[in-house]
Amino acid sequence: xxxxxxKMKILAAIVDAYVATGEPVGSKLLxxxxxxxxxxxxxxxxxxxxxxxxEQPHTSxxxxxxxxxxxxxxxxxxxxxxxxxxxxxxxxxxxxxxAYDPERLLDNASQTLAGVTKFxxxxxxxxxxxxxxxxxxxxxxxxxxxxxxLLSSAGTMKxxxxxxxxxxxxxxxxxxxxVINEKTAGMPVSGITPAFIQSFAASLGEMTILMSSALMxxxxxxxxxxxxxxxxxxxxxxLFYPEFERGxxxxxxDFLERPQDLARLLLEQPGSVHVLVGRESxxxxxxxxxxxxxxxxxxxxxxxxxxxxxxxRMDYAKLVPSVEYLAQxxxxxxxxxxxxx
Amino acid sequence: xxxxxxKMKILAAIVDAYVATGEPVGSKLLxxxxxxxxxxxxxxxxxxxxxxxxEQPHTSxxxxxxxxxxxxxxxxxxxxxxxxxxxxxxxxxxxxxxAYDPERLLDNASQTLAGVTKFxxxxxxxxxxxxxxxxxxxxxxxxxxxxxxLLSSAGTMKxxxxxxxxxxxxxxxxxxxxVINEKTAGMPVSGITPAFIQSFAASLGEMTILMSSALMxxxxxxxxxxxxxxxxxxxxxxLFYPEFERGxxxxxxDFLERPQDLARLLLEQPGSVHVLVGRESxxxxxxxxxxxxxxxxxxxxxxxxxxxxxxxRMDYAKLVPSVEYLAQxxxxxxxxxxxxx
DNA sequence: TTTAGCACTCGAGTGTTTAGAGTGCTAAAC
DNA sequence: GTTTAGCACTCTAAACACTCGAGTGCTAAA
Numbered sequence: 001x002x003x004x005x006x007k008m009k010i011l012a013a014i015v016d017a018y019v020a021t022g023e024p025v026g027s028k029l030l031x032x033x034x035x036x037x038x039x040x041x042x043x044x045x046x047x048x049x050x051x052x053x054x055e056q057p058h059t060s061x062x063x064x065x066x067x068x069x070x071x072x073x074x075x076x077x078x079x080x081x082x083x084x085x086x087x088x089x090x091x092x093x094x095x096x097x098x099a100y101d102p103e104r105l106l107d108n109a110s111q112t113l114a115g116v117t118k119f120x121x122x123x124x125x126x127x128x129x130x131x132x133x134x135x136x137x138x139x140x141x142x143x144x145x146x147x148x149x150l151l152s153s154a155g156t157m158k159x160x161x162x163x164x165x166x167x168x169x170x171x172x173x174x175x176x177x178x179v180i181n182e183k184t185a186g187m188p189v190s191g192i193t194p195a196f197i198q199s200f201a202a203s204l205g206e207m208t209i210l211m212s213s214a215l216m217x218x219x220x221x222x223x224x225x226x227x228x229x230x231x232x233x234x235x236x237x238x239l240f241y242p243e244f245e246r247g248x249x250x251x252x253x254d255f256l257e258r259p260q261d262l263a264r265l266l267l268e269q270p271g272s273v274h275v276l277v278g279r280e281s282x283x284x285x286x287x288x289x290x291x292x293x294x295x296x297x298x299x300x301x302x303x304x305x306x307x308x309x310x311x312x313r314m315d316y317a318k319l320v321p322s323v324e325y326l327a328q329x330x331x332x333x334x335x336x337x338x339x340x341x
Numbered sequence: 342x343x344x345x346x347x348k349m350k351i352l353a354a355i356v357d358a359y360v361a362t363g364e365p366v367g368s369k370l371l372x373x374x375x376x377x378x379x380x381x382x383x384x385x386x387x388x389x390x391x392x393x394x395x396e397q398p399h400t401s402x403x404x405x406x407x408x409x410x411x412x413x414x415x416x417x418x419x420x421x422x423x424x425x426x427x428x429x430x431x432x433x434x435x436x437x438x439x440a441y442d443p444e445r446l447l448d449n450a451s452q453t454l455a456g457v458t459k460f461x462x463x464x465x466x467x468x469x470x471x472x473x474x475x476x477x478x479x480x481x482x483x484x485x486x487x488x489x490x491l492l493s494s495a496g497t498m499k500x501x502x503x504x505x506x507x508x509x510x511x512x513x514x515x516x517x518x519x520v521i522n523e524k525t526a527g528m529p530v531s532g533i534t535p536a537f538i539q540s541f542a543a544s545l546g547e548m549t550i551l552m553s554s555a556l557m558x559x560x561x562x563x564x565x566x567x568x569x570x571x572x573x574x575x576x577x578x579x580l581f582y583p584e585f586e587r588g589x590x591x592x593x594x595d596f597l598e599r600p601q602d603l604a605r606l607l608l609e610q611p612g613s614v615h616v617l618v619g620r621e622s623x624x625x626x627x628x629x630x631x632x633x634x635x636x637x638x639x640x641x642x643x644x645x646x647x648x649x650x651x652x653x654r655m656d657y658a659k660l661v662p663s664v665e666y667l668a669q670x671x672x673x674x675x676x677x678x679x680x681x682x
Numbered sequence: 683t684t685t686a687g688c689a690c691t692c693g694a695g696t697g698t699t700t701a702g703a704g705t706g707c708t709a710a711a712c
Numbered sequence: 713g714t715t716t717a718g719c720a721c722t723c724t725a726a727a728c729a730c731t732c733g734a735g736t737g738c739t740a741a742a
Contacts, residue, residue, distance in 0.1 A: 024704095026703070026704055026705090027704070027705080028703090028704080038704090039706095039707095042704085042705065042706070043706090046705090046706075056704095056705090059704085060702090060703060060704045060705060061703080061704070061705090062703085062704070
């Protein structure tokens with residue numbers, strides 16, 4: 001069966017109405033909008049159901065877009081609603097306060113996104129997989145404890161407090177700094193393995209004991225850097241949608257509480273913006289949810305992603321540009337930050 | 342009417358059974374346990390209802406403890422179930438991994454508590470209100486950005502990345518360190534006000550421009566230190582309780598999402614452990630929820646609190662010792678950390 | 683004071699009925 | 713061939729009646 005222009009119009013109208021109201025859409029409502037009778041609409045709707053683009057909750061109910069219907073709507077029908085100048089300024093303003101700290105910036109970004117969309121929002125930290133060590137810094141935090149800070153070329157910055165069995169002095173910290181940076185500066189973060197630490201320690205001769213806790217901390221902080229951090233915000237927003245009234249919320253929440261899975265989901269999406277409707281995500285927990293993801297790049301290199309998760313009934317036309325813009329902003333800010341080396 | 346020993350026994354049995362099953366408790370069930378007939382129990386139960394200690398959802402249902410009933414149970418009847426050696430070891434083991442970083446320790450503590458209790462858990466950072474500045478450290482994080490780290494006598498450690506309009510050098514950072522520590526070391530964190538920063542800047546003469554962004558960062562980081570951080574974990578656990586099936590969860594969640602309110606609630610509780618049943622918290626959002634809070638002390642001085650929030654139907658006898666133990670552990674670990682100055 | 687017995691109440695579950703929304707189909711109109 | 717008016721049909725949600733059983737309160741005897 002052919003998908004005529006009018007069928008597209010009807011599908012679009014149904015998506016719009018359903019997204020707005022959450023109620024199945026009947027033929028009468030559309031007849032007004034399109035200037036034909038409700039009977040005509042009904043004929044067309046029957047075709048659309050046959051084509052798998054609409055669904056009927058039950059015989060005497062209106063129609064609801066199927067996941068395939070949303071897909072078609074997204075790919076071929078919807079007109080993106082660009083975000084206004086005012087909205088841009090608003091978003092940028094919110095992001096600005098955390099411009100100099102990648103970790104806080106990304107948390108802020110997902111918080112912001114959750115706030116404006118009223119869905120759950122997620123962001124991943126710049127992927128550290130291929131990053132090099134830019135520097136390793138030490139700061140004394142008490143008589144016997146110090147903080148190690150690892151700065152990577154991906155812009156991540158991880159710290160960890162560790163403890164020595166002897167009193168620290170600026171002199172000792174300077175030794176930590178020199179010895180560790182001489183050996184590791186410029187090497188890939190992923191090169192800091194237990195084996196590397198072991199051989200490193202062995203090469204230190206009588207200093208081994210002095211440095212052991214610092215080296216352990218280095219290992220931990222490097223492993224931390226390699227992991228993709230995931231910031232999740234606004235899960236609670238989901239409780240407000242009738243789609244998640246019952247126990248349905250729990251399955252989604254379960255998924256959201258697994259950061260690794262969340263990161264994988266975000267990062268495996270291609271393209272600058274990508275929409276996953278329901279089962280398209282291949283995640284049973286999300287079979288009734290949709291995901292809008294946008295990637296951000298640092299200095300032209302793909303680095304991470306940011307997205308929203310909510311019920312399939314969402315305003316894709318509005319969301320896609322919002323998520324995309326936010327990802328671009330984040331990328332721009334991180335690039336700016338990196339440019340200064 | 343007098344509260345006889347048997348009445349107490351019946352109340353205790355009802356609380357125990359109701360906490361375990363979630364179903365109103367009928368007279369037959371108790372007759373078995375107490376060796377008297379169900380009619381006798383019914384008479385007693387009628388008295389307990391009259392005294393306001395029990396409630397009846399409807400005429401032909403069993404009894405449920407009222408909030409007043411829980412209160413009496415907690416104050417005069419329940420025997421605390423001390424936590425086992427194995428549980429102690431388990432908890433301590435979980436806490437141990439973050440022993441050297443107060444912030445992470447407290448997040449870990451509330452995470453742990455949420456995990457073992459299956460309720461929502463909250464912890465506050467050591468209150469910074471009266472703390473002094475122990476040291477202010479600087480670390481270069483890129484050509485023009487640096488991290489300022491404020492260590493307070495309360496054990497908090499806050500950092501912030503800031504940016505200068507000129508290239509940083511170790512020499513400049515050393516100046517930042519010297520100038521700022523000379524002026525601020527030992528002074529109360531609360532003394533770092535905008536006015537103080539302004540007069541400080543004014544006193545620097547030609548160095549004012551050099552230091553301005555560092556001073557702004559100092560102000561921000563001091564204000565951060567003064568704020569009580571609140572770590573919330575396991576909100577999602579609440580969704581599993583029938584008490585929160587409907588929209589009821591939302592009101593509680595709303596409250597949980599307001600960190601200041603949460604902090605106030607925790608910190609205004611007296612004593613080492615405190616239980617708030619339902620409306621006792623004076624928070625309408627929590628009128629159907631209970632809170633178990635324990636305070637932790639650093640070096641003998643009251644510093645913060647940690648607690649759980651869940652439906653009024655909770656196993657207080659088990660929870661109270663758990664929360665108390667965790668708070669003690671946290672306090673001990675933080676004291677340890679501080680002792681080394 | 684306790685208990686057996688019994689009538690009573692109420693909720694949960696199960697049909698039944700009704701109203702209304704929305705459909706599919708048909709036959710006429712365009 | 714397409715569109716539309718008309719109408720019979722289907723299904724849901726809400727209202728109502730009915731039953732079952734758990735649990736009660738009361739009474740009178742132990």
